[in-house]
Amino acid sequence: MTVQELEKRAAKKADLIKVRRIIREQAEALSVNTGYRKQVLVCGGTGCTSSSSLKVIEQLEASFKELGIDDVLIVKTGCFGLCALGPIMIVYPEGAFYSQMTPEHAKTVAEKHLVKGGNIVKELLYAPTVHEDGSVIPFAEIPFYKHQMRIALRNCGVIAAEDIDEALAAGDYQALKKVLFEMTPDQVIDTVLASGLRGRGGAGFPTGRKWAFTKASQGDVKYVCCNADEGDPGAFMDRSVLEGDPHTVLEAMTIAGYAIGAHQGYIYVRAEYPIAVERLNIAISQAREAGLLGKNILDSGFDFDIDIRLGAGAFVCGEETALMRSIEGGRGEPRPRPPFPAVKGLFDKPTLLNNVETWANISPIILNGAEWFANIGTEKSKGTKVFALGGKINNVGLVEVPMGTKLSTIINDVGGGIPHGKKFKAAQTGGPSGGCIPAKYIDIEMDFDNLVAIGSMMGSGGLIVMDEDTCMVDIAKFYLEFTADESCGKCTPCRIGTKRMLELLTKITEGNGEEEDLENIKEIAEHMKSSSLCALGQSAPNPILSTLAHFEDEYVAHIRDKHCPAGVCKSLLNYYINPDKCRGCTLCARNCPANAISGAVKNPHEIDLKKCIKCGQCISHCKFNAIEKK
Amino acid sequence: MSQNSFNGTNEQEKALREVIAKHRSERGCLMPILHEAQGIYGYLPAEVQTIIAEELNIPLSEVYGVATFYTQFSLQPKGKHRVSVCLGTACYVKGSDKILAAVERELRISCGECTPDGMFSIDSCRCVGACGLAPVMIVDDDVYGRLTEKDVPGILKKYMEE
Numbered sequence: 001m002t003v004q005e006l007e008k009r010a011a012k013k014a015d016l017i018k019v020r021r022i023i024r025e026q027a028e029a030l031s032v033n034t035g036y037r038k039q040v041l042v043c044g045g046t047g048c049t050s051s052s053s054l055k056v057i058e059q060l061e062a063s064f065k066e067l068g069i070d071d072v073l074i075v076k077t078g079c080f081g082l083c084a085l086g087p088i089m090i091v092y093p094e095g096a097f098y099s100q101m102t103p104e105h106a107k108t109v110a111e112k113h114l115v116k117g118g119n120i121v122k123e124l125l126y127a128p129t130v131h132e133d134g135s136v137i138p139f140a141e142i143p144f145y146k147h148q149m150r151i152a153l154r155n156c157g158v159i160a161a162e163d164i165d166e167a168l169a170a171g172d173y174q175a176l177k178k179v180l181f182e183m184t185p186d187q188v189i190d191t192v193l194a195s196g197l198r199g200r201g202g203a204g205f206p207t208g209r210k211w212a213f214t215k216a217s218q219g220d221v222k223y224v225c226c227n228a229d230e231g232d233p234g235a236f237m238d239r240s241v242l243e244g245d246p247h248t249v250l251e252a253m254t255i256a257g258y259a260i261g262a263h264q265g266y267i268y269v270r271a272e273y274p275i276a277v278e279r280l281n282i283a284i285s286q287a288r289e290a291g292l293l294g295k296n297i298l299d300s301g302f303d304f305d306i307d308i309r310l311g312a313g314a315f316v317c318g319e320e321t322a323l324m325r326s327i328e329g330g331r332g333e334p335r336p337r338p339p340f341p342a343v344k345g346l347f348d349k350p351t352l353l354n355n356v357e358t359w360a361n362i363s364p365i366i367l368n369g370a371e372w373f374a375n376i377g378t379e380k381s382k383g384t385k386v387f388a389l390g391g392k393i394n395n396v397g398l399v400e401v402p403m404g405t406k407l408s409t410i411i412n413d414v415g416g417g418i419p420h421g422k423k424f425k426a427a428q429t430g431g432p433s434g435g436c437i438p439a440k441y442i443d444i445e446m447d448f449d450n451l452v453a454i455g456s457m458m459g460s461g462g463l464i465v466m467d468e469d470t471c472m473v474d475i476a477k478f479y480l481e482f483t484a485d486e487s488c489g490k491c492t493p494c495r496i497g498t499k500r501m502l503e504l505l506t507k508i509t510e511g512n513g514e515e516e517d518l519e520n521i522k523e524i525a526e527h528m529k530s531s532s533l534c535a536l537g538q539s540a541p542n543p544i545l546s547t548l549a550h551f552e553d554e555y556v557a558h559i560r561d562k563h564c565p566a567g568v569c570k571s572l573l574n575y576y577i578n579p580d581k582c583r584g585c586t587l588c589a590r591n592c593p594a595n596a597i598s599g600a601v602k603n604p605h606e607i608d609l610k611k612c613i614k615c616g617q618c619i620s621h622c623k624f625n626a627i628e629k630k
Numbered sequence: 631m632s633q634n635s636f637n638g639t640n641e642q643e644k645a646l647r648e649v650i651a652k653h654r655s656e657r658g659c660l661m662p663i664l665h666e667a668q669g670i671y672g673y674l675p676a677e678v679q680t681i682i683a684e685e686l687n688i689p690l691s692e693v694y695g696v697a698t699f700y701t702q703f704s705l706q707p708k709g710k711h712r713v714s715v716c717l718g719t720a721c722y723v724k725g726s727d728k729i730l731a732a733v734e735r736e737l738r739i740s741c742g743e744c745t746p747d748g749m750f751s752i753d754s755c756r757c758v759g760a761c762g763l764a765p766v767m768i769v770d771d772d773v774y775g776r777l778t779e780k781d782v783p784g785i786l787k788k789y790m791e792e
């Protein structure tokens with residue numbers, strides 16, 4: 001493909017994409033040119049697919065056939081972000097935002113809205129987009145989207161991820177064109193440096209410096225790698241980028257290849273992400289076919305190709321040296337640094353490794369300039385950050401906000417607050433390597449340095465919200481179980497340290513804790529931090545240390561009073577039947593596997609605490625909420 | 631290694647040797663081969679690892695070392711229906727441990743085991759990325775979300791009848 005051909009192909013679907021990006025009045029006028037009266041975008045990301053969005057598409061196709069609709073385009077996109085309310089479907093040019101779609105709903109929308117002269121089916125719209133007076137609010141103005149700024153996710157939920165023409169129309173590969181024909185490798189690196197972009201994988205190392213180091217390394221062969229081994233459980237930013245806009249990652253890696261002098265790239269992606277892997281494979285073969293990967297890209301004389309390598313479920317492979325070992329086909333064990341990968345990485349050659357979200361920021365920086373990017377965010381953390389909101393929050397999903405956005409804005413405005421009117425207790429960032437942010441810091445401005453200052457870390461962007469029903473000791477134990485399980489075993493401090501700490505935490509949650517246990521935990525933690533081989537071991541104590549720093553009273557309650565304040569730790573709880581609520585229906589007694597419940601019909605029952613195994617069967621069977629845990 | 635008797639077919643072995651031939655010239659080919667071998671056999675018994683080691687001319691210990699390092703590779707056969715309960719953080723804070731306990735109770739086996747009749751096996755997994763549906767469990771390729779303990783018996787029953 002030549003540059004002229006690129007421009008021609010990008011123009012082909014440009015109007016279609018514009019309709020999805022601009023405000024309604026203009027979109028309606030523009031829509032006429034596209035040949036399609038309306039466009040229906042259905043989310044085909046993992047979240048919505050899991051709640052059967054593909055069946056919604058099938059139903060739309062069937063209804064279109066039945067109703068003779070042939071001028072409405074169905075587009076399967078990546079993630080819109082509001083995963084909690086999936087499957088999501090947006091109709092343009094109106095921008096009507098339908099949520100929690102079912103095939104039946106799709107049929108209704110086709111019959112009432114998508115037919116010629118149809119009208120929006122207001123009762124099926126996402127409720128916050130409908131005003132009290134019945135008028136429809138553009139979804140960009142609802143709280144969930146209003147505070148967001150989408151750079152990395154700019155094309156997610158906008159384009160059909162499996163169609164390179166839509167990607168081209170949305171601007172993918174324009175930055176590559178600019179780099180190949182208007183910039184020298186050094187100018188590219190200077191631009192990335194000046195933008196202030198820091199690695200989005202967790203550590204926040206300046207991306208431009210990494211590029212400069214790798215370029216400066218001596219070597220005839222160099223590699224560019226993409227870390228898509230998103231191992232933090234509860235984080236799905238990278239997956240969404242790969243599912244929604246895979247070409248932006250391919251483009252950015254090619255740009256980096258040009259800048260540092262590499263001709264081969266590898267994407268290391270979790271095998272647990274089948275949709276992302278499939279879309280990447282499609283994108284790579286489309287890019288090769290179009291001449292945007294392979295030999296002589298855009299007739300520039302530059303060669304670059306990319307291959308995929310699948311992970312196999314090892315958290316430690318997110319660590320850079322372990323990841324490269326795994327691509328080489330070995331056990332994914334880290335090795336000491338230096339030498340850093342920039343000097344000696346994959347197959348012992350200088351290697352540049354960035355995370356998916358970092359790659360997704362590159363093209364906008366090249367196109368809009370370093371200054372544009374450096375004007376977003378805080379002094380030392382530029383740009384935006386994508387967070388995967390999860391746990392006890394209403395709008396579970398994917399959000400991208402400028403660095404420095406307050407945690408309270410993310411939780412209360414974007415996230416829609418905590419369900420069931422419960423109280424916010426803490427937010428966990430950085431997953432098993434990070435820490436918690438307690439309620440007193442809810443107004444913290446989220447950036448790399450502020451989070452480190454209070455004992456947490458940005459991490460890759462998992463943000464798990466916890467309410468008053470979450471036991472912080474139990475959460476610390478949950479993370480320790482994870483790291484103990486995922487420790488590769490190569491170095492002693494991590495292998496033994498995680499195990500001993502987990503034993504101590506188990507002892508505490510089972511009601512056998514002693515005062516000195518906390519001191520022992522702190523001592524082990526210090527040793528692990530200072531002497532583990534890689535970041536997995538060095539950061540494994542973080543969840544304990546930060547919960548201990550902010551919630552020491554909970555630990556003390558477990559140890560001294562043998563009491564779990566949140567009512568989570570099973571060994572410290574007993575089940576009681578409230579005689580005022582019990583109607584004596586006998587349902588609990590009949591379902592108790594330990595025969596621990598007795599009582600006459602129509603009389604309050606009682607639980608024999610000696611026999612009770614605390615399985616919770618009685619609670620799930622009781623229709624009168626008469627059983628309490630204390 | 632595997633204690634179960636191996637009953638691979640000639641077709642499977644032919645497919646395996648084709649996979650090895652396809653990848654052998656690539657650098658770092660062992661992982662892709664193991665992925666595809668597990669796709670063919672459903673697990674990686676000693677006999678399969680031996681073929682891979684001989685074909686690639688590397689020690690069996692190296693193949694075994696890699697196969698046992700990664701949790702996705704299994705040396706034991708899995709059940710006809712694979713039940714996987716997500717224990718990622720988002721699911722855990724919404725009570726997925728209770729879902730796992732309910733599955734274990736219902737199938738009378740522990741996580742990581744296979745029922746004696748070979749019908750079901752249970753695993754836990756770390757985040758499938760469907761956090762909006764937490765807590766989540768996956769049976770074969772079907773995702774079930776927003777679960778409570780009470781939903782578990784009904785879901786499993788569907789597969790028992792098949």
